[in-house]
Amino acid sequence: MILKSQVEWALHCCAILAGLPEGRYLSTKALAELHGLPKEYLSKALQSLSQASLVETTLGPSGGYRLAKASMDINFLEIVEAVEGKARSFTCTNIRANNPCRPEGYCDSKPCAVARIMWEADEAWRDTLRRVRLSDLVGTLSEEVPADIWRSTFEWVLKRAG
């Protein structure tokens, strides 16, 4: 059960976009260079964010991506689900129905007890992610990343932002 690396990429990209001044866009090319990622493939992750309405795009030489909402109003789960999908990590194939002792055509009234427990754990995972906002991440980073690196990074970004 491993998340795609695109999840990591999307989260880091969103953190950068959150630091972008109002109205500016940052291109896939710049985001890929900044994180050392394959441009074409990173583009797929950003498209997922776009389809989830987490980012807005514009075309042309000064185009690229920006957040569609304030970083305060975006949580981790939205970003993770945008690229990873909303499917639960446990899928119940209802193998209890194969029990040869069951009467023909017997129908279960509840979902399988095993599945309910696994889904509960899944919900705990989602709850944790839902509670963390993108702005929380930015706050943590701005405290932890050395000030000079933080500053020069955004200088680098702004030089490339359309």
Add this chain to the structure above:
Amino acid sequence: MILKSQVEWALHCCAILAGLPEGRYLSTKALAELHGLPKEYLSKALQSLSQASLVETTLGPSGGYRLAKASMDINFLEIVEAVEGKARSFTCTNIRANNPCRPEGYCDSKPCAVARIMWEADEAWRDTLRRVRLSDLVGTLSEEVPADIWRSTFEWVLKRAG
């Protein structure tokens, strides 16, 4: 991020083994028939449980599997990790290190903030599974499964248990 179907199989098999009388064993063949699963492949899942010391085995015509501990002392996480592995669902590739604005040879003092949040969610998932005991599942099943099906299932099982 999808768990293997073996996780589902292992959990259902453990629930059956938990209902086995002291000292009896149940074979892969019986467990596969009961759940409508491919015997050879289910065998791999049971081997994982064996390697994790959750079940004990014996060979020969009356051989098979039984729990190595009381169902009260086995939790869901142990079973899930036995077949799925203990690796975290989020792997940090430390892409922040690719930032071209970083001084040469700069070394981070903490793990990446993104990874810490993702790992926290992972822990919440594990905590939930750790809190559920196999005996809890058996309790739920014995309440929910109609009494006649429950009874005939264990008659079926006992007829095949060595």
Add this chain to the structure above:
DNA sequence: CGGTTTTCGGATATGATATGTCCTTAATTC
């Protein structure tokens, strides 16, 4: 207008992993 740059989506290739089957070996029972 025409050339450049961008996002977007589709097509394709490749590698890893999940799923499933087959076979051999060693232990156990009868």
Add this chain to the structure above:
DNA sequence: GAATTAAGGACATATCATATCCGAAAACCG
């Protein structure tokens, strides 16, 4: 000695993650 079992290795197949490439449409700039 014959039958049955778990264990584990070898192998085949399918699905999915990880890319790469291309063409279309839109936006900017001369």
